[in-house]
Each structure stands twice: as C-alpha cells, then as structure tokens.
Amino acid sequence: MSKYRESESSSTGKITGIHPIWRGIGFIFMTITPILAYYTTVVVLSLNSTKHWFTIPRSLLAHGSDPYLWIKIGGTFVVVFIVYIIFMLITFLTYRLFGPSRLGPLDAPQTGFSGKAHRR
Numbered sequence: 506m507s508k509y510r511e512s513e514s515s516s517t518g519k520i521t522g523i524h525p526i527w528r529g530i531g532f533i534f535m536t537i538t539p540i541l542a543y544y545t546t547v548v549v550l551s552l553n554s555t556k557h558w559f560t561i562p563r564s565l566l567a568h569g570s571d572p573y574l575w576i577k578i579g580g581t582f583v584v585v586f587i588v589y590i591i592f593m594l595i596t597f598l599t600y601r602l603f604g605p606s607r608l609g610p611l612d613a614p615q616t617g618f619s620g621k622a623h624r625r
Contacts, residue, residue, distance in 0.1 A: 534592070538585055538588050538589070539581060539585055541584075541588075542580075542581045542582075542584035542585045542588060543577065543581045545580075545584050546576075546577050546580030546581050546584060547577065549580065550573055550576065550577070550580070561573075561576060
C-alpha cells in the first residue's frame with residue numbers, strides 16, 4: 506500500500522452528476538419537437554390557403570405528388586429552431602434563478618480595482 510493511495514475506495518452512495526431521468530426527458534423532447542414542428546408547418550400551410558397570409562413563390566414548389574414538400578421541410582427546420590431557442594431560454598432562466606452561485610466555495614469574492622490611476 507502506497508502513501509497516497511487508499512486500499513479500498515469508499516463510496517458514500519451520493520450520485521454525482523445529473524439524474525438519469527433527465528436523459529429520458531431529453532430523448533422525449535428530442536423526438537417530439539420535430540414531429541410537432543412538422544404538424545405545425547402543415548397547419549400553417551393549410552390555414553394559409555384559406556386566409557392568404559403570405560404568398561408562396563413557384564420556385565419553391567416541388568414537382569410530384571406533394572408540391573409543398575420543400576416548404577414543409579424548411580418550415581419544420583424553422584419551427585424546430587424556434588422551439589429550441591424557447592427551451593434554451595427557459596433553461597437558462599431556470600438555472601439562473603435556482604442554480605448554484607457563480608463562485609464556488611474555494612473562490613475568493615470579486616473586488617473592484619482600487620489601484621492608483623497612471624498618467625503618461
């Protein structure tokens with residue numbers, strides 16, 4: 506047995522890191538968000554055909570059975586990005602309100618500089 510190493514590792518039973526349930530919640534959000542974004546895009550396109558909110562250029566229409574295919578794909582990416590930004594802002598706000606302080610227990614508190622002003 507060496508001087509700086511213990512013979513047995515003692516575990517206190519405390520879990521370090523993030524709880525494993527958050528992996529499942531993250532996976533659910535990761536799979537549900539694009540599906541909801543796709544259906545949101547489809548609903549907006551169907552409402553646009555009746556309300557005429559915006560015009561769709563003919564260059565974006567695809568040839569084939571679904572002419573709005575490229576618009577649905579692009580709209581899905583836009584909605585996913587917007588939902589991701591909303592989730593990110595909620596996470597940052599929650600972490601800022603309820604998370605630990607910026608300084609750890611071994612950090613010294615920040616002090617303002619009270620030195621002498623130098624002239625040239």
